[in-house]
Amino acid sequence: DVKVTQSSRYLVKRTGEKVFLECVQDMDHENMFWYRQDPGLGLRLIYFSYDVKMKEKGDIPEGYSVSREKKERFSLILESASTNQTSMYLCASSFWGTGGGEQYFGPGTRLTVT
């Protein structure tokens, strides 16, 4: 059974804090993704990684960075959190070469920045 786990379900941070969101998958997937989901805007891709240490910007990378030091782990970093980064953050993973294929999502982290 594929499992994608995220480090926290709920997180409250203050403006200006550095925030780390971690995602771990156990299916040996090459691809990992970070999305944010907001009402009316849907799922928007922040960053994508197709291999260790490889990353690509998604549609909304500003204010975010990522790290992938191990295949199973993909971290999203908010260098200096701002209130407009309050959102639901979803991590996903998939096999490479499936043209998008089936993405497996983690349960999400609801981040509130005050």
Next chain:
Amino acid sequence: RKEVEQDPGPFNVPEGATVAFNCTYSNSASQSFFWYRQDCRKEPKLLMSVYSSGNEDGRFTAQLNRASQYISLLIRDSKLSDSATYLCAVNGNFGNEKLTFGTGTRLTIIP
């Protein structure tokens, strides 16, 4: 024009009815198409892939119309448990591993 567009609904449908959603996409080079289901406060999960020849899985049928650039999802004999938000997802060009998601269509099945 948005890359992927869906009618947000809500669709309120009586139990047992048939309901259909469409999703339009703008990139004619897109190769892969999917329907995901997202329950309230849960993560999206793949419902079904959409093949050129259509795809049926029990009460669910997905179809692709390349000429008009849309995909559809048909749910027959709807159940209360079908209440959810349905997201369509489309990849970019051939070999592109990234998906662009629609904003979702909210469906509520009424007893």
